[in-house]
Amino acid sequence: MILLWYVLIPTVAAPLAWLAGRRSPAAARWVALAGTAAPLALVAAQWIAATDRLSAAFTAAGPGAAGLAAGSWVVDLRAPWIDSLGISFFVAADGLTLIMLLLTFGLGLLSVLCSWRGITTRVGAFHFMLLWTVAGLAGVFLALDLFLFYFFFEMMLIPMYFLIAVWGHERRVYSAVKFFIFTQVSGLLMLVAIVALVLIHGRATGVYTFDFTQLLGTPLPAGTAFVLMLGFFAAFAVKLPAWPLHTWLPDAHTDAPTAGSVLLAGVLIKIGAYGMLRFMAPLFPDAVAAFRTWALALGAIGIIYGAVLAYAQSDMKRLVAYTSVSHMGFVLIGVFAWNELALQGVVLQLVCHALSTGALFILVGGLQDRIHTRDMARMGGLWRVAPRMGGTAMFFAMAALGLPGLGNFVAEFLILVGVWQVSRWAAVLGAVGLVFATVYALWMMQRAFQGEETHRLSFPDLTRIEVGMFASMIVALVLLGFWPQPLIVTARQTVDGLQRMTAGTALVAPGADASTSTDGASGGPAVTDGAADTGSAPATGDGGAP
């Protein structure tokens, strides 16, 4: 049942925050703080409690419910929902889920904090929307029923839309609608693909169900699988965003309020990667393999294109937004490389990018609150005015360009080394992207913080809340840079499981196997027949874990 609380707490806190907001803005903020801090504490506790389980070697094999029962999943809850369509309220968490939940609530907390002073109008409603978004995000990462997943996937767009449209900046309406339409269209395409998959599965087996674990391994003709995979890919590529479906992102990020940008960049776009990992590739491994070259090309183009466009911006927030396009290109090529190195890199990148880009958005937001512009042409030399801010910006600029010693480097290195096994040119282009990253990061620093201070600006340096936020993010990034092992261990069973689910398909090339890891660590191809004996055991159930 603990999993339900992750959705319920913010869901309940949301209307409370609204009501509290009618009394006083501060009350709403505190409610929202509690509404994100409580599940954060909860998920942290669960993480710690599950350490042993997570670090145990991957025991089970094979896809489906068997894999679920076999220890990689922490808790799962299954309740009937819309029986007649085979839809159930099926939530479960494994290591990857825990990581994503940590990210969701952690950045949710930061979003509340960074709005503490910036948001002054309709405070209650703002926090209502914020908590609602968080609830939806949590649901997305927990759902294992494809309908439920889609339900949450679409649901959280609504509050996010409001966050941008109501509390956003100049072109907020345009950006919000663009964001909304992009994600909706692609989401609906995914819905069509989901439904088609369910129907095909139903016709083959007589069981109509949206349960992801049962849908795994549905035999599909190659052409059909490819089309269905494209449906999923469309949704996740828009979310990610992959070039050329990215154009909503710079607008949305630029015009969103700081909290919105943080959640967008930190968590929302991670759904794209999460969905590819969790659903797309295991469901259609051969189709993904067939699409690999194209996806790698899109990812590589995205890396370079995003970086070049970031360089070309004069709006600082827009610049940061384009860096996301670039960084998510790494995620895309990592996912499609589909070996242990790359996948671990992807997971790490999700976390590190959330921290580093989130911090940059908070920073730009703080800057905008102070000098009422994001145009770097109207900045310059701000280091002299606010040295702490300058130093912080420098740190996160370095994170953005993948400086070793910070988590981003480990992530990007793992991704690239994994991609290298599959496609050298994609890895090389990715590495070239790092050069471009250097160009835009340093250019941003120069225009905003270095150079001559000509505009005679004067404003207070970082506040205590801000120092606290940035310090925590800096510590986290450095920690991840030198000791990312806890995260890797947490995600390991998930990654192993994914590898095994897709073992024997074109996605996991037997030749590439040796170069990754499986030969050294656990040996040989995955044992799929082991599924039979563990499969009879019921799912772990509610009592299995805290």
Next chain:
Amino acid sequence: MAAVSLDHVLALAAVLFAVGFVGLLTRRNLIVVLACIEIMLNAAGLAFVAAGARWGQADGQVMFLFVLAMAAAEVAVGLALAIRFRQAMKSLDVDDADRLRG
């Protein structure tokens, strides 16, 4: 007595129907427009009578009665509306009714 074939009657009904519809398209006076609708309805009624005759059932004629009744009701409301129309638009030209658009 040589029976008129069904096809001929239907053709006649179709011609009547077309006349009515063309009248709708070409005439602008509301009263005439209403009359054109009558023509079309009656064309349909004629077709029903012929169809009933083909199958030797009373159904076709019953339907014709329904059509008549309905046409009467429609004209009643239509004429009442025509009065209102005249008051509102100061004319009976249906083309004058183009305030609702876009």
Next chain:
Amino acid sequence: MLSLLWLIPALPAAGSVLLVLFGRRLGRGGTAWVGTGSVSLSAVLALLVCGSFLAAPPAGDAYRQVLWTWFDVGGFAPAIGLHLDAVSIVWVLVITVVGFLIHLYSVEHMERDDGFTRFFIYMDLFVFSMLVLVLADNLLLLYLGWEGVGLCSYLLIAFWQEDAQNVYSGRKAFIVTRVGDTALIAGLFLLFTHYHTLEIGQLMHLVASRSPAPDSGVVLAAGLLLLGGAVGKSAQAPLQTWLPDAMAGPSPVSALIHAATMVTAGVYLIARTNVLYTLAPDARLAVAIVGTVTLLLAGFSALVQRDLKRALAYSTISQIGYMFLALGVSGWEAAVFHFMTHAFFKALLFLAAGVVIVALADEHDIFRMGGLRRELPAVFATFTVGAAALAALPLVTDGFYSKDLIIATSLGSVDGGAWFYVASLIGAFVTGLYSFRLVWLVFFGARRTEVSRRPRWRQLVPLYALAALSVTGGFVWMPAWLGGFEPLRKLLDTALPPAPMEGAAAHFAESVGAALITILVVAAGVGLSYVLWMPRRERTQAFAAAPSVQPLVALWLGGWGFDWFYERVFVRPVKRFAHWARHDLVDHVVGGIAWLNLAGWRGLSAGQNGRLRGYLAVTGLGVVLVLAVVVLR
């Protein structure tokens, strides 16, 4: 004692973190103590650790200390591990000792600067990164240090960040070196893919045991890729363009980073991975060619510079070219030797130059200096020692021993050749020419600018110490004809293969005759420079300004037009594209779709014109259309 190895890099790191957290509260005095103190402790510790290493060499002549596993993904488990052997010892000692001296110097040099604390944060961070680089036991950790020093280099070049030009120079340094790093990291990918480890010792062992067989292409590729990284970091052709601009930073920075330590990281990397180059002769040849070309290009550029520090920068490039040449002809140990001596005298030169520049109120132009022999005698003395070492004046300077060794190796090594030998001699001649040109122009002749500030002990002590080292540093490896006292060589032999000196050429190269040739060439260079810039200074200048010569001088002054070329071929096209695409090309497609929708709306809305008969017509038309489709199908 050896187990304290980790403290050597940790101390400067701690100093840096302390300054970040408490820098403001510490004040200038406290900052100086923390900043310099951490490095000095590190230096003392380094001496102790290295001493105990030398006194009782551990098994295998290397000491490895694994602190923790960095990460472990599917068997790829690089460690945060340190590796100490003869090569790292040389580097660690130079970094910490020279680093300490430069820190001490900086306390006085930077005393009036607003960014005092920031400066020491960066400097400590740099020392930390550099130590990680040379102590890393695997290539990934090495890469961490590698990028770390790149960052610090950027931060310090752009230290006076109010001036956009400085920031530009900093960015240029970072970006250009990162271009090389792309090659390096690709090399890492390649090596890992084939050998499943990046631990240097294990990797070299695997490479050696599997070669020459199927991997020879891989080894060649890996060698070239690593060379790419080295070229970037060590400012070798064709990525040398960033170093002259890097002189925008404070002089101690130039001394520490852009002369003594960081720029030799490439030398370190290639020496470390010498197995690759031994097994891939083509890659090694590439190293030699890069070195040769660079030492000549940079030497001629140094000849015409007007900015004191730029001249020194070009000389640095040139000297590192020597080291690359040495590496390329399998003279690994010679390269390391030259690195060490170069660190001493080049740091000295930069520090002295720093004093001069500050003394003349930030005057960089050597033609507006002059006559400082009497005004700044200590500086004159030490600078001259440095210049002499740079020019490799025989016997009394350390530069002579190391450079002569390289020249000899370039001829005598089985991998060497006459071309390399000739080139290195030309280089030596040019070096003599430009190094003493600086001495004549700066310290002799008429005084042109007032001296406003004179060095005190914190600056003088490092100058004297480095001058002493510049004289004595070479005595650790005397050539055979001087008695063959060579403890350094014995030390390095434990970690590096000796240069393969065989045959008649080697015999000649190691003889007194060859040394005499070198000495003569150097003397000719120095002598000519006296003639050109002491008695005949005006004529020389007139000659240089002559229309027929001017283009060549301009070419050399601009570093052979590399900047010009890159600007047009790489920078501008990208900038132009970025500017052109700044509103996102893809967005135009989206806009087009929106426009189509809008057009549809307009068209359809025009139909809703409120005319009843029109509506009827549409209905009728619809019926006809549907019927036509249905019936005629």
Next chain:
Amino acid sequence: MTAADLLTVSPLIALTLTAVVVMLAAAFRRSHALALRLTLGGLAATFGTLFVAASRDARAVTLLVSMDAYTLFFIGLLTATTALVAILSYQYLAQLPVQPEEYYVLLLTATLGGVTLVASTHFAAFFLGLEILSVSLYALIAYTARRAAAVEAAVKYLVLAGATSAFLIFGMALVYAETGTMTAAGMRDVVAGLHPGAVVTIIGLVMLLVGVGFKLALVPFHMWTPDVYEGAPAPVTTYVATVSKGAVFALLLRFLLPVSADQGSAVFLALAAVAAASMLAGNLLALRQDNVKRMLAYSSIAHLGYLVVAFLAAGERAGAAVAFYLVAYLTTTVTAFGVVTVLSTADRDADHLLDYRGLGARRPVTAAVFTVALLSLAGLPLTIGFIGKFLIVTAGSGAALWTLVVLLVVTSAVGLYYYTRVIVAMYVRAPEGAQAGRTAPGARAATGAPAVFTLVALTAFLLATGVYPQPLLRLAEHAVSVLPWP
């Protein structure tokens, strides 16, 4: 007809009696409140009789009507919707200079027509129901006859409805002439056995569809929709948008159900083309529409297009999807137009986008209700509209109607644009001066407590069903299970 039959048709009788009672009551005592109460009471009684009828298993009552679960489901839907419209009308009518009592009579007769439609199994009942509905609507649309717009709307509706009725009857006659059957069962057989050579039958079917398509406002018979929606009084618009369409669609399913079986047949193609055109044109037409009533009119065109997609997908699931979507669409539309009604004043209806500027601040509850309704129309999660759209996608995918499904997906994205325009107007602060010269009617309109309560209750229904659709879905499945699925 037996006494048992009388019990079975008790909903029809109850509704008829209600109309008579209200009319008589108005003759004796002119009281708006009384008329409303009687109306609601009668509708409640009708609703109650549904349970009586449901408990009996007698099905067909004469040839003309069938009181099966399908019929009862839709009668319940229609009476409930009518009751909601009646409640929402009260405040609106009270502030107008008209005699309001007959309005309710017309409302009830129109509903009677609709109920007859859904119960009909024969052309006669079909035609009768349709005409009762239409004639009542003419009067309803013109109810505020002092407004020229209302008269114009009524005239347009009358002429077009009359003409298309003629098409319908002619089509019926042709089909009857060729096949000799006028029953729903017979029609299903005709459609199922249709071969391309039967030209007259096909022409007849198409002409029949013209009449149906007009009522449903499918392209190209949609032209009247925006004008009538705009011109009619807001509650009447609500009614036109809901009851009349729901009834006709229920009928369509009953009579032409086998169309979906043969995807190559002429009628199928015709309907598919109509559906595609409706989705496309409806959504595009609404794109930049500043008049909210017109915008909703255009959007209704698109929604009916979606429904036809589900209709064209064979199978019981698709039938349930249609039934569910009709419930979703009707309740959502009532909510949306209910907001328009509540905000309207004696002078004019609150139909311009500018009227909604800043509504979120002025009337947060009403704005929230409207937002939910719009989100439901857009088919976003947490609302009933989402489940409805999901069911349609499922149905369409099940029948492999990929072109239509993808078109649905793409065009509904356009829908997001115009729905959010209204939401934006309500919540996003307007630039200075944009509201100059425009009065905001919502600020002055008295808040009718029952109306607002109704709206909130409706909103709760939209949300509850959006989160837990299972009961309603079961009901819909049960309702369509009685149809003779292939």
